[in-house]
Amino acid sequence: xxxxxxxxxPLNLTVNGAPVGRMVAPRTTLADFLRTELELTATHVGCExxxxxxCLVLLDGAPVHSCLVFAVQLEGAQVETVEGLVARGAxxxxxxAFHERNALQCGFCTPGMLVNxxxxxxxxxxxxxxxxxxxxxxxxxxxxxxxxxxxxIEAAARAAQGSGR
Amino acid sequence: xxxxxxxxxxxxTADAPAPGVHVGRPLPRPNxxxxxxxxxxxxxxxxxxxxxxxxxxxxxxxxxxITRIDVEAARAAPGVALVATGEDLARLCAPWVGTLDHxxxxxxxxxxxxPLDRVTWCGQAVVAIVAESRAAAEDAAELVEVDYEELPVLxxxxxxxxxxxxxxxxxxxxxxxxxxxxxxxxxxxxxxxAAHVVDAQMTFGRHTGVTLEPRALIADYDASExxxxxxxxxxxxxxxxxxxxxxxxxxxxxxxxxxPDVGGSFxxxxxxxxxxxxxxxxxxxxxxPVKFVADRLEAFVSDIHARDHRVKARAALDADGxxxxxxxxxxxxxxxxxxxxxxxxxxxxxxxxxxxxPYRMEAYRGDLKxxxxxxxxxxxxxxxxxxxxxxxxxxxxxxxxARIGLDPFAIRARNLIPDDAYxxxxxxGYKFEKLSHEGCLAKLRTLMDYDRLxxxxxxxxxxxxxxxxxxxxxxxxxxxSPAFYGIGGARISAQDGAVVKITPxxxxxxxxxxxxxxxxxxxxxGQIVADYLGVSRDIVRVITGDxxxxxxxxxxxxxxxxxxxxxxALQAAKKLKANVLAVAxxxxxARPEALDLVDGQVVDKAGGAVRISLAExxxxxxxxxxxxxxxxxxxxxxxxxxxxxxxxxxxxxxxHGCHVEVDAETGLVKILKHFVVEDCGRVIxxxxxxxxxxxxxxxxxxxxxFEECRYSDTGQLVNGSLADYLVPMSCEMPDIVIDHxxxxxxxxxxxxxxxxxxxxxxASAAALNAVNDALAxxxxxxxxxxxxxARILRALGTF
Numbered sequence: 001x002x003x004x005x006x007x008x009x010p011l012n013l014t015v016n017g018a019p020v021g022r023m024v025a026p027r028t029t030l031a032d033f034l035r036t037e038l039e040l041t042a043t044h045v046g047c048e049x050x051x052x053x054x055c056l057v058l059l060d061g062a063p064v065h066s067c068l069v070f071a072v073q074l075e076g077a078q079v080e081t082v083e084g085l086v087a088r089g090a091x092x093x094x095x096x097a098f099h100e101r102n103a104l105q106c107g108f109c110t111p112g113m114l115v116n117x118x119x120x121x122x123x124x125x126x127x128x129x130x131x132x133x134x135x136x137x138x139x140x141x142x143x144x145x146x147x148x149x150x151x152x153i154e155a156a157a158r159a160a161q162g163s164g165r
Numbered sequence: 166x167x168x169x170x171x172x173x174x175x176x177x178t179a180d181a182p183a184p185g186v187h188v189g190r191p192l193p194r195p196n197x198x199x200x201x202x203x204x205x206x207x208x209x210x211x212x213x214x215x216x217x218x219x220x221x222x223x224x225x226x227x228x229x230x231i232t233r234i235d236v237e238a239a240r241a242a243p244g245v246a247l248v249a250t251g252e253d254l255a256r257l258c259a260p261w262v263g264t265l266d267h268x269x270x271x272x273x274x275x276x277x278x279x280p281l282d283r284v285t286w287c288g289q290a291v292v293a294i295v296a297e298s299r300a301a302a303e304d305a306a307e308l309v310e311v312d313y314e315e316l317p318v319l320x321x322x323x324x325x326x327x328x329x330x331x332x333x334x335x336x337x338x339x340x341x342x343x344x345x346x347x348x349x350x351x352x353x354x355x356x357x358x359a360a361h362v363v364d365a366q367m368t369f370g371r372h373t374g375v376t377l378e379p380r381a382l383i384a385d386y387d388a389s390e391x392x393x394x395x396x397x398x399x400x401x402x403x404x405x406x407x408x409x410x411x412x413x414x415x416x417x418x419x420x421x422x423x424x425p426d427v428g429g430s431f432x433x434x435x436x437x438x439x440x441x442x443x444x445x446x447x448x449x450x451x452x453x454p455v456k457f458v459a460d461r462l463e464a465f466v467s468d469i470h471a472r473d474h475r476v477k478a479r480a481a482l483d484a485d486g487x488x489x490x491x492x493x494x495x496x497x498x499x500x501x502x503x504x505x506x507x508x509x510x511x512x513x514x515x516x517x518x519x520x521x522x523p524y525r526m527e528a529y530r531g532d533l534k535x536x537x538x539x540x541x542x543x544x545x546x547x548x549x550x551x552x553x554x555x556x557x558x559x560x561x562x563x564x565x566x567a568r569i570g571l572d573p574f575a576i577r578a579r580n581l582i583p584d585d586a587y588x589x590x591x592x593x594g595y596k597f598e599k600l601s602h603e604g605c606l607a608k609l610r611t612l613m614d615y616d617r618l619x620x621x622x623x624x625x626x627x628x629x630x631x632x633x634x635x636x637x638x639x640x641x642x643x644x645x646s647p648a649f650y651g652i653g654g655a656r657i658s659a660q661d662g663a664v665v666k667i668t669p670x671x672x673x674x675x676x677x678x679x680x681x682x683x684x685x686x687x688x689x690x691g692q693i694v695a696d697y698l699g700v701s702r703d704i705v706r707v708i709t710g711d712x713x714x715x716x717x718x719x720x721x722x723x724x725x726x727x728x729x730x731x732x733x734a735l736q737a738a739k740k741l742k743a744n745v746l747a748v749a750x751x752x753x754x755a756r757p758e759a760l761d762l763v764d765g766q767v768v769d770k771a772g773g774a775v776r777i778s779l780a781e782x783x784x785x786x787x788x789x790x791x792x793x794x795x796x797x798x799x800x801x802x803x804x805x806x807x808x809x810x811x812x813x814x815x816x817x818x819x820x821h822g823c824h825v826e827v828d829a830e831t832g833l834v835k836i837l838k839h840f841v842v843e844d845c846g847r848v849i850x851x852x853x854x855x856x857x858x859x860x861x862x863x864x865x866x867x868x869x870x871f872e873e874c875r876y877s878d879t880g881q882l883v884n885g886s887l888a889d890y891l892v893p894m895s896c897e898m899p900d901i902v903i904d905h906x907x908x909x910x911x912x913x914x915x916x917x918x919x920x921x922x923x924x925x926x927x928a929s930a931a932a933l934n935a936v937n938d939a940l941a942x943x944x945x946x947x948x949x950x951x952x953x954x955a956r957i958l959r960a961l962g963t964f
Contacts, residue, residue, distance in 0.1 A: 041210035042203025051887035082203035105683030107200030108428030136895040145859030146895040
């Protein structure tokens with residue numbers, strides 16, 4: 001790693017399909033890098049200790065807590081945030097199911113929920129309610145009571161199944 | 166029970182709702198699409214040019230004298246723009262005192278943004294550091310030196326109430342913030358002659374709101390205009406406009422508070438916090454925008470906490486199980502200050518006034534002591550006082566049922582205020598317009614298939630499976646009138662305002678003072694405006710949360726959004742419709758009474774033939790007013806304000822059922838299902854009501870099983886993080902079955918009451934009763950929440 005005199009480190013990675021090059025401080029978390037440096041503010045920070053799930057993003061396709069990863073660890077990595085998932089239409093089914101079922105209230109946890117739900121549905125099949133609840137066990141929502149979220153994910157899984165995905 | 170005297174009620178006959186093209190339907194929220202697209206704009210997401218970031222150095226002690234502060238090294242640290250102490254901010258900001266005039270004898274020490282010479286809780290902000298980034302500010306905070314001399318700590322109620330206790334403030338004669346007694350009938354005589362008396366000592370843990378978005382604000386003071394703009398994650402922007410103006414001496418008209426998307430509030434985000442007040446001064450000192458976002462650890466030590474009650478209660482019943490009287494003493498710890506401007510006494514006050522509320526009885530005494538401690542302030546959080554009052558009442562009812570040999574449903578059916586008894590008054594003086602306890606109880610029995618659950622319970626017990634069923638009825642306070650805060654001298658509005666206008670394209674904009682935190686305010690206001698104006702919901706845009714744009718109003722607290730905000734919007738929409746028809750009649754040379762507005766078209770009332778579109782009326786009004794007949798009064802913008810004038814509160818009611826399975830070996834509880842039947846009056850949008858109720862239930866179940874702010878003897882919060890403080894997660898929560906009764910209030914044309922606290926009000930009470938029901942074969946009894954596994958095992962005598 002080429003530490004510059006400024007204390008900043010060069011970083012090159014792919015975010016939402018586009019190459020990104022920046023100089024970053026080693027202590028910058030991926031969450032702060034996305035939110036502050038790239039202004040991708042859909043990724044939210046709720047606890048900064050990996051407990052609430054509001055900051056989940058996809059790192060090389062798998063959901064990770066962006067508050068627990070340092071940006072400088074990600075040289076060459078592929079990161080995808082909710083902005084990217086929305087732009088390429090990957091979560092249109094989930095968005096529509098969440099909307100229909102009112103599976104969000106304040107919406108602050110929603111991006112993390114969508115990332116996690118997307119990863120769950122990518123496994124294929126229709127998970128049962130207990131599996132969905134288990135998969136969401138690291139996503140804190142204070143508003144909804146979770147039931148609507150479980151309903152929406154189940155509905156999105158069924159719809160995806162029906163459409164032959 | 167006496168029927169109340171005649172109330173000041175508006176006169177109208179509209180019991181029956183309007184057509185209801187949109188009102189009453191489960192429509193999804195238009196604004197949710199933006200949040201689902203990752204386009205939410207919370208204060209935490211906002212960035213202003215030249216913006217600085219604040220961090221606070223906090224007290225490591227719960228009670229200590231500050232003997233020295235040295236900020237020189239911090240001032241010289243990289244990126245630091247400013248370091249401020251209590252004295253720096255005291256020069257700008259007038260202190261505040263969290264009392265209300267109508268709470269006789271209430272006291273609280275004055276508060277400053279940062280303390281001058283003494284800290285009174287662990288985590289209190291002491292020094293503010295403002296820097297180019299939050300990280301730089303935190304780095305510099307480590308360079309600040311503060312010397313403390315530790316003082317005795319008031320860590321628990323008994324210490325604080327002892328005659329020789331050190332005082333929370335040097336000039337106070339004791340540590341009691343507020344004392345109140347409510348008394349009806351001859352309580353002692355009733356108890357002396359009652360066939361049955363049951364009693365309970367109950368403890369309710371401190372917990373906190375844990376909004377997923379922590380508190381956040383950006384203050385932007387502009388000296389050139391002596392103006393202040395605050396982007397604030399709050400539910401009550403007008404209240405803060407008033408407070409920032411008065412305490413910092415800025416004309417109210419030059420203070421703008423903008424509450425954009427808010428990541429949860431639940432009462433947490435309507436209180437004045439020291440850091441938030443400090444940030445206004447920091448922006449004035451820095452001459453630049455200053456942002457403060459509490460991190461999660463800061464949220465735990467500085468957001469308001471809630472509950473923290475110790476209640477001794479007893480109930481007297483006759484031989485047939487009829488409730489005769491309740492007597493309750495509530496001691497509640499509130500921290501070192503009463504919060505401003507709503508105070509920390511409202512919760513306890515509501516506890517002693519809501520105990521027994523669903524039931525008939527002839528005598529009642531409630532005795533409240535609100536007690537200072539060296540802890541974080543407690544104050545209003547979702548369902549203020551309700552869960553405590555409900556748990557006390559419903560626990561006593563179950564105890565009485567067990568004593569007398571009645572089923573929990575039977576004892577409630579025998580004692581609930583009958584549905585034909587209204588209007589009437591509670592034993593504590595609350596005036597009820599119309600509630601539906603009997604209807605709700607009957608519905609719940611069917612909804613939960615009670616008899617089958619009981620049969621299953623009996624069949625499973627021999628196999629060592631211990632299931633329990635808990636029932637809890639509640640009364641909820643919604644739509645508070647000016648009698649709530651206004652008469653106490655707090656500048657908190659009980660009225661709300663709406664401005665509704667037709668745009669030149671024939672669309673509709675509604676600016677309204679009630680605010681949105683995700684519960685769906687904008688959606689229901691849009692539904693109401695669409696129906697009562699006569700347009701499609703799609704063309705109505707609702708705008709909330711900006712004091713410079715929307716008319717003044719109380720905004721969203723105490724479940725007033727639908728009942729008060731909705732009625733405001735309804736009346737504004739009707740006014741606007743009349744104006745539209747007046748202009749249309751001038752254009753069409755028709756009588757306005759012969760016209761109607763339906764789905765955006767002016768039509769003949771008789772026959773429904775389309776005469777002219779709303780868009781055309783708007784085009785002519787705005788761009789070709791020369792073609793209107795002389796004297797046409799073309800007012801396509803109207804304003805309307807409304808405050809409750811009938812009953813002081815629109816009380817709602819309902820009943821919860823909780824079904825649990827307790828593992829007697831581990832003390833772990835599985836919540837199998839939770840049931841709610843609630844009556845919030847006219848339902849504007851069942852989809853939103855049900856999710857409000859479910860969310861509320863989960864907050865109540867959190868209190869019942871998980872959430873507790875735990876303190877050490879020295880006043881240290883020992884579980885102030887989301888790893889240590891347990892919140893309900895999806896895997897622990899059950900499916901929640903909901904049904905409704907609908908008893909519209911006649912005080913408004915809309916008929917809506919509130920629903921936001923119905924879930925929280927009774928969930929923990931139902932859960933407590935369910936666990937005790939499950940443990941009945943063991944003769945174990947819990948009277949404390951949260952019901953942690955350790956406490957359950959202690960009740961079982963195995964731990």
